[in-house]
Amino acid sequence: MELVENKENLEIGAGDCIQLKKNILLELKTDSIEEYGPNLKLLPSNDQVRELQTILRDRNTTRSDFKFYADRLIRLVIEESLNQLPFSKCTITTPTGAQYNGLRYERGNCGVSIVRSGEAMEQGLRDCCRSIRIGKILVESDAETHEARVVYARFPEDIATRKVLLMYPIMSTGNTVIKAVNVLKEHHVLEENIILSNLFCTPFAAKAIVQTFPQMTILTSELHHVAPNHFGQKYFGTD
Amino acid sequence: MAANIQEYDPPSSASSDSDVCDRVYEDTRVYEDTVFYHDVEEDTDSFHIVSPPQSPRPPSACGSQKSPRARRQRTTSMSKSKTTNTSAESVLRSHRRTIYTAGRPPWYNCAGEQVKPFVIGICGGSASGKTTVATKIIESLDVPWVTLFSMDSFYKALNEKQHELAILNEYNFDHPDAFDFDHLIPTLKRLIKGKKVEVPIYNFVTHSRENKTKTMYGANVIIFEGILAFYNQEVLKMLDMKVFVDTDPDVRLCRRLRRDICERGRDLEGVLKQYCTMVKPSFSHYIAPGMSHADIIVPRGGDNKVAIELIVHHVHTQLSLRGFKVREKLASSAIGQPLPSSIFLLPPTPQVQGLHTFIRDKDTSRDEFIFYSKRLIRLVIEYALSLLPFKEIVVETPQGGSYEGKRCATDKICGVSILRAGETMEQAVCDVCKDIRIGKILIQTNQATGEPELYYLRLPKEMKDYLVLVMDATVATGAAAMMAIRVLLDHDVPEQNIVLVSLLMAESGVHTIAYAFPQVRIVTSAVDPEINDKFYVLPGIGNFGDRYFGTEPAD
Numbered sequence: 001m002e003l004v005e006n007k008e009n010l011e012i013g014a015g016d017c018i019q020l021k022k023n024i025l026l027e028l029k030t031d032s033i034e035e036y037g038p039n040l041k042l043l044p045s046n047d048q049v050r051e052l053q054t055i056l057r058d059r060n061t062t063r064s065d066f067k068f069y070a071d072r073l074i075r076l077v078i079e080e081s082l083n084q085l086p087f088s089k090c091t092i093t094t095p096t097g098a099q100y101n102g103l104r105y106e107r108g109n110c111g112v113s114i115v116r117s118g119e120a121m122e123q124g125l126r127d128c129c130r131s132i133r134i135g136k137i138l139v140e141s142d143a144e145t146h147e148a149r150v151v152y153a154r155f156p157e158d159i160a161t162r163k164v165l166l167m168y169p170i171m172s173t174g175n176t177v178i179k180a181v182n183v184l185k186e187h188h189v190l191e192e193n194i195i196l197s198n199l200f201c202t203p204f205a206a207k208a209i210v211q212t213f214p215q216m217t218i219l220t221s222e223l224h225h226v227a228p229n230h231f232g233q234k235y236f237g238t239d
Numbered sequence: 240m241a242a243n244i245q246e247y248d249p250p251s252s253a254s255s256d257s258d259v260c261d262r263v264y265e266d267t268r269v270y271e272d273t274v275f276y277h278d279v280e281e282d283t284d285s286f287h288i289v290s291p292p293q294s295p296r297p298p299s300a301c302g303s304q305k306s307p308r309a310r311r312q313r314t315t316s317m318s319k320s321k322t323t324n325t326s327a328e329s330v331l332r333s334h335r336r337t338i339y340t341a342g343r344p345p346w347y348n349c350a351g352e353q354v355k356p357f358v359i360g361i362c363g364g365s366a367s368g369k370t371t372v373a374t375k376i377i378e379s380l381d382v383p384w385v386t387l388f389s390m391d392s393f394y395k396a397l398n399e400k401q402h403e404l405a406i407l408n409e410y411n412f413d414h415p416d417a418f419d420f421d422h423l424i425p426t427l428k429r430l431i432k433g434k435k436v437e438v439p440i441y442n443f444v445t446h447s448r449e450n451k452t453k454t455m456y457g458a459n460v461i462i463f464e465g466i467l468a469f470y471n472q473e474v475l476k477m478l479d480m481k482v483f484v485d486t487d488p489d490v491r492l493c494r495r496l497r498r499d500i501c502e503r504g505r506d507l508e509g510v511l512k513q514y515c516t517m518v519k520p521s522f523s524h525y526i527a528p529g530m531s532h533a534d535i536i537v538p539r540g541g542d543n544k545v546a547i548e549l550i551v552h553h554v555h556t557q558l559s560l561r562g563f564k565v566r567e568k569l570a571s572s573a574i575g576q577p578l579p580s581s582i583f584l585l586p587p588t589p590q591v592q593g594l595h596t597f598i599r600d601k602d603t604s605r606d607e608f609i610f611y612s613k614r615l616i617r618l619v620i621e622y623a624l625s626l627l628p629f630k631e632i633v634v635e636t637p638q639g640g641s642y643e644g645k646r647c648a649t650d651k652i653c654g655v656s657i658l659r660a661g662e663t664m665e666q667a668v669c670d671v672c673k674d675i676r677i678g679k680i681l682i683q684t685n686q687a688t689g690e691p692e693l694y695y696l697r698l699p700k701e702m703k704d705y706l707v708l709v710m711d712a713t714v715a716t717g718a719a720a721m722m723a724i725r726v727l728l729d730h731d732v733p734e735q736n737i738v739l740v741s742l743l744m745a746e747s748g749v750h751t752i753a754y755a756f757p758q759v760r761i762v763t764s765a766v767d768p769e770i771n772d773k774f775y776v777l778p779g780i781g782n783f784g785d786r787y788f789g790t791e792p793a794d
Binding site for chain 1: 428478504586588589590591593594596599601602610614617618621622624625627629632634635636637638640642644645646647671673696775776777778779780782786
């Protein structure tokens with residue numbers, strides 16, 4: 001991202017104008033969403049969401065606050081992810097005897113969390129879908145080669161027929177998620193049936209994932225070149 | 240007429256004798272005092288005490304009944320009889336109608352502005368039947384929230400010597416000096432302004448004021464009653480209508496004799512002495528001249544049906560001129576207009592619509608109803624919080640470098656739920672705001688009038704500094720929400736600091752609130768077009784509180 005930014009500055013030839021630089025960055029951000037194709041979606045932002053993101057970014061946030069506000073942002077991201085699930089129109093009768101044209105969700109969904117930080121999002125999903133089945137994948141990066149490898153995977157048996165809500169809060173390179181999606185595909189889950197729920201994503205990871213899995217839906221709350229990698233440690237208190 | 244002597248009972252027992260008060264809530268003393276006072280012994284034909292019927296929004300605090308307080312002890316050493324059949328039944332049934340008396344109906348017009356109450360003064364000699372007249376007026380008025388304010392509460396405390404005189408029947412309770420006008424006048428003034436007042440409780444045994452006071456609120460109709468009600472010029476100016484009850488002196492003496500001797504066991508000598516030396520001269524000197532101020536003189540007291548009808552007719556005309564009938568008017572206004580700019584509608588994503596489908600469906604089980612409504616509530620609350628004031632800040636990240644973000648500009652946020660359905664939103668607001676303070680307001684719909692009534696109020700202190708989220712699950716006509724907002728304004732919360740949060744609103748309710756309080760922001764997840772004749776939203780959700788708490792009436 002730094003590279004792109006500098007390049008833009010050079011082209012315009014106003015490298016010393018900080019405000020301009022900011023504007024370009026902003027434009028880049030908005031442009032970039034389309035650049036990633038239709039399957040990358042951003043949580044609609046408002047001041048409230050911005051506050052949650054700020055608290056999670058702030059190094060001075062206490063752990064108790066961190067968990068509290070992380071759970072809130074997770075809940076919002078999960079709710080928005082569920083909007084990606086298929087539904088059908090229906091008409092019901094209200095207690096007042098009137099008709100109401102509503103929507104009904106299709107059955108056959110499940111969640112899959114990527115251990116460990118993805119598990120932080122499980123409660124949020126449970127709070128929305130009480131009895132949803134949740135699978136798990138453990139992907140570890142090799143300490144030396146930094147290559148991600150799958151250590152453990154456990155899914156509902158009929159996962160191939162289900163829509164899968166894949167949960168992973170922080171993506172900086174996207175390697176872990178790519179590994180995890182590959183595992184899902186090995187279990188015959190269709191790429192277009194996977195919805196990735198994410199809190200913070202770098203443009204690099206977004207690009208990598210979109211390119212690797214163009215059919216998969218990705219939902220994140222923020223695209224930013226710095227990933228808050230402290231998330232898992234701070235959330236679970238192992239820092 | 241039978242010795243229908245009913246004096247307004249001093250407040251100490253006003254709320255305690257109720258045996259039917261299903262609607263007694265902890266700490267509701269503020270409101271329960273303002274009720275009808277009537278003589279059960281005499282009027283059993285026209286009044287029946289009934290238990291309150293099911294209202295569309297039954298109180299949530301059922302069962303928290305207070306144990307009855309001891310009745311005030313009675314004395315025979317005073318000049319006036321204090322028969323007490325005063326009771327605080329929340330529901331009275333006259334021969335025609337059932338009247339609910341516990342809650343406070345709107346004290347503002349449909350633009351949300353404070354309306355001056357109608358003040359009736361009732362004067363008359365001792366045992367002339369002032370309270371009977373007051374009761375009959377209230378009964379015929381059929382206006383539920385009436386404050387009966389009696390001069391008797393403002394008897395001066397007696398010193399030891401005066402106390403002894405009183406025992407010897409030598410203290411003049413009928414003289415203007417026996418009353419504390421300096422205290423009475425400001426209290427009455429505040430009451431007329433709709434403010435909360437503390438009324439002293441006079442103990443007729445010790446002839447002193449008790450430490451406790453009774454809290455009264457303003458009302459649509461205030462009846463001020465007392466033997467010297469027309470004595471003071473300043474008081475006279477506050478009265479919109481002056482009624483003098485003119486009962487034949489012989490009848491009044493008979494009543495006193497019967498009451499004091501038969502019921503109180505006093506001796507003839509003492510009663511007559513008191514009557515001749517004090518009661519009668521005082522009447523001639525101070526009370527009878529009040530007649531010249533009266534708008535209406537009612538001969539024969541409470542038996543005079545024609546007079547009472549005339550009075551009631553006049554009061555009704557005055558009340559309707561003042562715009563007290565709120566809900567009916569609200570329901571019909573502004574249909575089909577574009578929604579106001581103060582409304583913030585939760586974006587209707589598929590999830591939101593799906594949740595609506597679940598909770599609107601009459602066949603949804605309660606378990607699911609609760610679950611899905613909670614989810615929807617959470618979304619609405621989160622959305623409402625985005626309307627708070629925010630400031631831009633820069634924070635340091637653990638990765639090094641700074642991050643430009645936002646932070647809420649205030650930490651003074653509190654929630655106020657409108658019982659009962661609004662309470663369902665409390666959990667969500669506590670889940671998103673750490674340590675948030677929660678106030679509660681109970682407003683019930685009066686079945687007889689269709690008007691909302693205020694029953695209970697508990698708010699955090701120093702409300703004026705807070706940003707307040709007013710919560711109610713559904714808003715139909717907006718009458719209850721409007722009352723709640725009015726309460727907050729009365730507590731000095733600035734209008735722009737109020738956010739009304741609900742799951743579902745009727746279009747007319749949105750318009751009503753936006754019209755009355757343009758600066759109040761309204762947050763909801765859906766706006767329905769209609770309201771039915773029971774003031775439910777259509778297509779709506781049914782009675783949200785009943786479905787959530789499982790108190791639907793059996794079919």
